[in-house]
Amino acid sequence: MSRDSRGIAILHVDDDPDFVDLAAELIERQDARLDVETAASASDGLDRLAETSFDCVVSDYDMPGLNGIEFLEAARESAPNLPFILYTGKGSEEVASDAISAGVTDYLQKESGTSQYDVLANRIINAVEQQRTREEASYADERLWTIAENTNDSLWMFNADWSELLFVNSAHEEIWGQSLDNLREDPTSFVENVHPEDRDRVKEAMAHLSAGESIDIEYRVNETENFGRWVWVKGKPVFDDAEEVKWIVGFTRDDSGRKEREREHQQYEMYLEHVNDVITVFDMNGEIRYESPSVEHALGYDPEERIGENGLDYIHPEDLDALESYFENSLDSPSEQEDNPPEIRVRHRDGSWRWFEVRSSVHLDDPVGGVIASSRDITERKQREQEHQKIRERTEFALRETDTVIWTWDTETSEFRTLYQSLDEVLGRKQESTVDTEDFLQIVVHADDRPKVNEAFEQFRQGDEERFRVDFRTNPEVSKQRWLRTIGYQESDPDSSKIVGLLSDVTEQKQREAQLGDFASVVSHDLQNPLMVAQGRLELAQEECETVHHTMIESALERMEGIITDVLRLAREGRHVDSVEPVDVREAVDSAWTMIADHSNEATLLYAGGKRALPVVLADFDRLRQLLENVLANALTHGGDDVTVTVGALVDGFYIEDDGPGIPEAARAEVFEAGYSTATDGTGFGLAIVKQVADAHDWDIRVTEGHEGGARFEIIGMTFPEQ
Numbered sequence: 001m002s003r004d005s006r007g008i009a010i011l012h013v014d015d016d017p018d019f020v021d022l023a024a025e026l027i028e029r030q031d032a033r034l035d036v037e038t039a040a041s042a043s044d045g046l047d048r049l050a051e052t053s054f055d056c057v058v059s060d061y062d063m064p065g066l067n068g069i070e071f072l073e074a075a076r077e078s079a080p081n082l083p084f085i086l087y088t089g090k091g092s093e094e095v096a097s098d099a100i101s102a103g104v105t106d107y108l109q110k111e112s113g114t115s116q117y118d119v120l121a122n123r124i125i126n127a128v129e130q131q132r133t134r135e136e137a138s139y140a141d142e143r144l145w146t147i148a149e150n151t152n153d154s155l156w157m158f159n160a161d162w163s164e165l166l167f168v169n170s171a172h173e174e175i176w177g178q179s180l181d182n183l184r185e186d187p188t189s190f191v192e193n194v195h196p197e198d199r200d201r202v203k204e205a206m207a208h209l210s211a212g213e214s215i216d217i218e219y220r221v222n223e224t225e226n227f228g229r230w231v232w233v234k235g236k237p238v239f240d241d242a243e244e245v246k247w248i249v250g251f252t253r254d255d256s257g258r259k260e261r262e263r264e265h266q267q268y269e270m271y272l273e274h275v276n277d278v279i280t281v282f283d284m285n286g287e288i289r290y291e292s293p294s295v296e297h298a299l300g301y302d303p304e305e306r307i308g309e310n311g312l313d314y315i316h317p318e319d320l321d322a323l324e325s326y327f328e329n330s331l332d333s334p335s336e337q338e339d340n341p342p343e344i345r346v347r348h349r350d351g352s353w354r355w356f357e358v359r360s361s362v363h364l365d366d367p368v369g370g371v372i373a374s375s376r377d378i379t380e381r382k383q384r385e386q387e388h389q390k391i392r393e394r395t396e397f398a399l400r401e402t403d404t405v406i407w408t409w410d411t412e413t414s415e416f417r418t419l420y421q422s423l424d425e426v427l428g429r430k431q432e433s434t435v436d437t438e439d440f441l442q443i444v445v446h447a448d449d450r451p452k453v454n455e456a457f458e459q460f461r462q463g464d465e466e467r468f469r470v471d472f473r474t475n476p477e478v479s480k481q482r483w484l485r486t487i488g489y490q491e492s493d494p495d496s497s498k499i500v501g502l503l504s505d506v507t508e509q510k511q512r513e514a515q516l517g518d519f520a521s522v523v524s525h526d527l528q529n530p531l532m533v534a535q536g537r538l539e540l541a542q543e544e545c546e547t548v549h550h551t552m553i554e555s556a557l558e559r560m561e562g563i564i565t566d567v568l569r570l571a572r573e574g575r576h577v578d579s580v581e582p583v584d585v586r587e588a589v590d591s592a593w594t595m596i597a598d599h600s601n602e603a604t605l606l607y608a609g610g611k612r613a614l615p616v617v618l619a620d621f622d623r624l625r626q627l628l629e630n631v632l633a634n635a636l637t638h639g640g641d642d643v644t645v646t647v648g649a650l651v652d653g654f655y656i657e658d659d660g661p662g663i664p665e666a667a668r669a670e671v672f673e674a675g676y677s678t679a680t681d682g683t684g685f686g687l688a689i690v691k692q693v694a695d696a697h698d699w700d701i702r703v704t705e706g707h708e709g710g711a712r713f714e715i716i717g718m719t720f721p722e723q
Contacts (some may be wrong), residue, residue: 006666009053009127010036013045013071014060014087022536030121042066046074047558054082056105058120061095063086069095069102071227076103081135083127087120089532112535112557127410141625154252160210160245162188175254177224195227202398205235209248218255230255239356276376278356283370286310298356300349309483314343316353323358327371330362343378355382358411405503409437409488411461416440444484445471455485460488460499472505483510531557581696582721583621585614585654590649592628602641605632608648615649617718627693631656631713634687639710646706653699653716657706668703 010027014020023038037052039045043065054181060486061068062433072084087101089110100109105127108120137428154175157167164189173179176193183189186657196201196221205215214236235250267476278291278299288311291303306314315323321341326342344355359371408417414437435443437457448552449472455468467489475480488501535557542550586607593605607614639660647656663671672691690713694701699717706712 001330005033006132007033007035008055009054009126010034010037010058010124011039011045011052011054012058013039013042015040016060016460016533018533023117023120026117026536027121027124030118031125034121034124042068042071042074045071048083049075053419056083056085056124057363058085058087060122061086061099066268069104072099072104081131083131085120085123097688105388110532112532114536114539152254156250156252158187158248160248162206162210162248166247173254175221175229177222177229186722188222192223193223205233209235209237212239212245215317228256230258241365254561269548278375278377280311280375281370281371282311282373287313289370298375299346299354299443302598314347316347318342326358327360327362330371331359337457343382346375355379364532407486407501407503408508409499409501410497411455414438442475443478444475445474446481449473459487460490471510483507498687520719579617580620580719581620582616583624584616585647585649586611588619588621588625589614589628589632592625592632595625596629596633596636603639604642605646606644606646606647613649614647614654615718615720617653617720619718623693623696627715628656628692630687630690635660635710636713643710644708650714650716653714655714657708657712658710659708660710662705662709663703663711665705671703672701 002483008031012020012027014023015187020038020040024038024641027036028034035618037048037054039048040441042059042063046057057072059068063071064076068086068088072086075084077080083105084103085106085108086104087096087108088095088112089227092398096107106123106662108123108620110116110118125242126546149169151169152171154172155167155169156165156172158165168183172183172190176183176190178190178193191206192201199619201217202219205217208215214234215233216234217229218232220227220229220596221231225665232253232255233250235248238247238249240246247306250254261448276297278294279290280288280295281290287560288306288309291301293303295303295306312320312323322342326340329654341359343355343357346356346559347356355378356375357378358373358375360362360371362371409542410414412418414440422441429569445453453472456468460468463535465485469485469487471483471485474480474484483506485506486501486504486605488499490499494711516668520642534553538557542554589605590608597603632645633657635643639645639658645656645658647654671687691701694715697718699715702714702716704712704714
């Protein structure tokens with residue numbers, strides 16, 4: 001299908017008149033359908049929206065009066081579905097998060113050069129065409145919905161790769177226990193409501209449909225009903241004129257009654273044949289009269305081997321009294337004993353001891369004439385408990401030695417208690433270890449920060465959050481001004497009213513963040529806009545004539561852009577990594593090489609021992625790739641056009657080396673310093689960023705000489721996922 005040929009009216013709002021005029025001219029050049037009008041502020045933009053109909057709004061963020069997000073909210077009051085693209089030079093995770101929360105259609109950060117306007121034009125066209133498509137599809141949906149609502153089956157239609165839900169009726173909610181909104185938001189989310197044991201079969205059936213095959217399958221669904229509902233599903237593909245799968249259609253029917261009867265019968269038979277607990281029948285003298293087949297797996301004995309022997313001979317001597325007492329008390333108070341089964345050690349055939357939990361019932365008058373005992377192997381649990389005890393002892397020691405304050409808060413009594421460490425060091429004065437929560441807020445917390453600390457406590461107490469983290473300043477009337485961070489979480493006991501938390505001094509971190517934030521803001525807003533205008537005007541001037549001066553200006557602007565980019569990265573990249581995941585180093589290397597390698601030269605990338613020799617490590621993928629890009633770029637810059645770069649595994653990490661001129665030993669301690677560079681066109685920040693990424697992961701990085709005399713970077717001290 002061709003793109004919509006109708007014209008697209010755009011309102012571009014930005015407080016920089018030079019930039020917005022340039023942007024309008026370059027955007028209209030990208031596509032004849034685009035017609036751009038401009039406004040210098042959000043208030044002017046609102047007036048234009050009230051006067052004229054637009055298909056899309058493009059807006060800066062940082063403007064006098066209303067900022068870009070406030071402008072978005074105001075515009076959406078009268079035009080809730082109007083596509084709105086936030087196009088700003090002041091990019092940050094906070095701005096992006098606020099924009100997404102406010103419902104922005106797209107978020108794009110200003111870059112240097114004119115190629116960005118091609119990207120912006122495409123984003124505008126896509127946003128407008130998607131909105132028009134949604135409006136046209138709405139009418140057809142209404143007609144289908146009326147028909148489908150008269151059946152109890154769930155009727156559905158997806159596109160060929162399941163990425164888009166085209167239709168589903170409300171019967172889906174009853175059968176699947178899932179809202180239609182949730183399914184529309186994520187078309188394959190219904191798989192999460194399939195019983196875990198059936199999911200692979202369902203995914204396989206979906207693949208068959210996408211491949212052009214019909215399916216007829218039964219499986220369990222509805223997590224809210226503990227996956228107790230069986231459904232019968234039939235589906236078939238719909239082909240286009242080229243015999244390619246275009247749609248997938250089908251129905252889901254509740255089939256729970258029949259499947260439940262089948263399931264109960266099968267479970268009963270399996271229990272009789274495959275019970276895991278060791279079932280033993282003793283006479284009143286302790287002689288074994290019967291043992292279930294599971295005794296062979298649990299203790300290594302044949303089911304007939306111990307018949308006629310005294311079962312107590314296999315019990316650990318230290319556990320005999322507890323077991324005999326349990327059997328005796330079972331005669332007098334069987335119900336009480338049921339709640340207090342003994343945990344005893346039983347001798348395995350190989351001579352080792354295994355832990356078992358024993359439950360028994362006494363049958364004196366019936367044909368059994370003795371005791372029936374059910375013994376469950378709990379050896380692994382006991383081993384875990386012993387290991388956890390060791391961990392608790394180590395943790396107790398570590399907590400007593402830490403500078404971080406450990407605290408508990410009882411939500412019922414409002415009692416706030418500090419453990420292991422007190423607030424003395426933080427506040428510089430003696431404090432009671434136990435205070436009322438209100439007293440804690442009044443004594444410790446700055447008056448301006450008390451509402452947010454109290455709100456965090458209250459939201460957590462009411463169950464709105466699973467854990468909380470809040471930063472606050474100390475009360476200047478009590479102590480020197482400090483920044484504190486407290487993190488809290490609910491104790492694992494669901495009946496406990498206590499919250500456990502940590503309190504630590506983050507004053508230096510806050511000061512650094514404030515300085516870096518101010519610096520990044522100045523660089524991004526006050527330097528990038530003029531640089532972008534200069535680059536845009538230079539390109540327009542080059543279209544009119546070409547002189548050597550233009551080439552020199554372009555080179556200077558490119559160097560300025562590189563310096564700004566690296567300085568911003570150093571300022572904005574955090575000193576710590578908040579979350580890590582398993583990352584295949586070879587995939588990260590391939591991705592980084594693709595980004596930086598100049599395929600017109602003869603540079604070569606090799607893997608020592610093959611790609612599979614590289615490890616999988618715990619890391620932030622994007623930041624590891626940045627480290628790799630900078631190290632590989634350093635090799636290409638200093639090693640020449642035909643440089644060979646080799647990547648290989650180490651015991652606790654990996655290395656990257658080249659066959660270039662290498663780094664003199666005397667200079668190796670300086671290469672990671674910001675601003676250090678031996679290249680005439682280098683910014684001097686590339687390896688400083690490498691060091692920052694390594695430090696953020698708590699890795700070590702060192703520079704040595706490679707096997708061919710070039711530079712060798714070793715990244716070590718890495719952590720690997722548990723197998």
